[in-house]
Amino acid sequence: MSKFQKKQAKTKQGVPTSAMPDVVFMLLIFFMVTTVLREVELQVQIDYTEAENIEKIEQKRLVSYVYIGPERLGGGRLGETRVQIDDALIDDMNGIRNIMYDKLMEQPRLIVSLRVDRDSEFGIITDVQQELRHAGTLRINYSTRRQL
């Protein structure tokens, strides 16, 4: 009987955990660096469209966003399609050109990223585009997801 008992390894079992904080810190730093804290509170609902031939915007600081979609009302209800720039909903469409002109003065290579809900109608986008043309911000980008 005792013949079968001899092979019990005497090494300690258990994974050394002393390096765990280092690993965790590395992950932590990775996420801290990649995180972009959401800078605006969205007041419109946006469900992006998908497209295949898309490009990445490399220089994020050039980008200014315009959000277009149905307004979020309380209780998950959705209202009329509205335009949001920064933190405010736009009531007067003609005001867009002034806002955009000011932004263009600060950043001459401004790219306007249009984040539009997929079910919108194009009329409101035409209006925004006309305003952008008046402001002189001609580089735009229609935000889309990559088609899978």
Next chain:
Amino acid sequence: MLNKKRGRENADIDGSSLADIAFLLLIFFLVVTTIDVDTGIGLVLPPIPDDIEPPPVRERNLMNILVNAQGMVLINEQPSAIASVREEVRRFVNNNGVDPNLSESPDDAIVSIKTDRRTPYNVYIDMLDEVMGAYEELRHQASMEQFGVPFSSLEQGSERRVQIQEMYPKQISIAEPDEG
């Protein structure tokens, strides 16, 4: 008398809770992170026309794509499927003067896009995607022929890339919206 010296305590800080703190922070950032979609279809809007007349464009060098309120795509007034837009644009741009109804050269070819106020946005994007796809294919093809490497592998702003881009300039124009 002055013998009251305290026994020296161990000066190490207990590091065992470090991992816990780091974990908490990690979880916070994991939750907060939104990996932003910053991809999209780039376009340059035409400037507001001054009183100066725009230079005349010959009919054959202009391809009119209209997306109407029903989400139908019309190429030069002919209804066509979204899936065929890519092929049409390719033929039009890469005609090099062969067919008298299509463009004279890729340099002259202009794709003009018109929409209605009630055009569904996703149809418009699908159509634009196809147009971009056509240019992407042409550039890819040119790059393979000239340098033997795919266009996407050419570095941003490099001489070769610019050369290919100039061969097939993306001349996509947004037509003036109708009044009212």
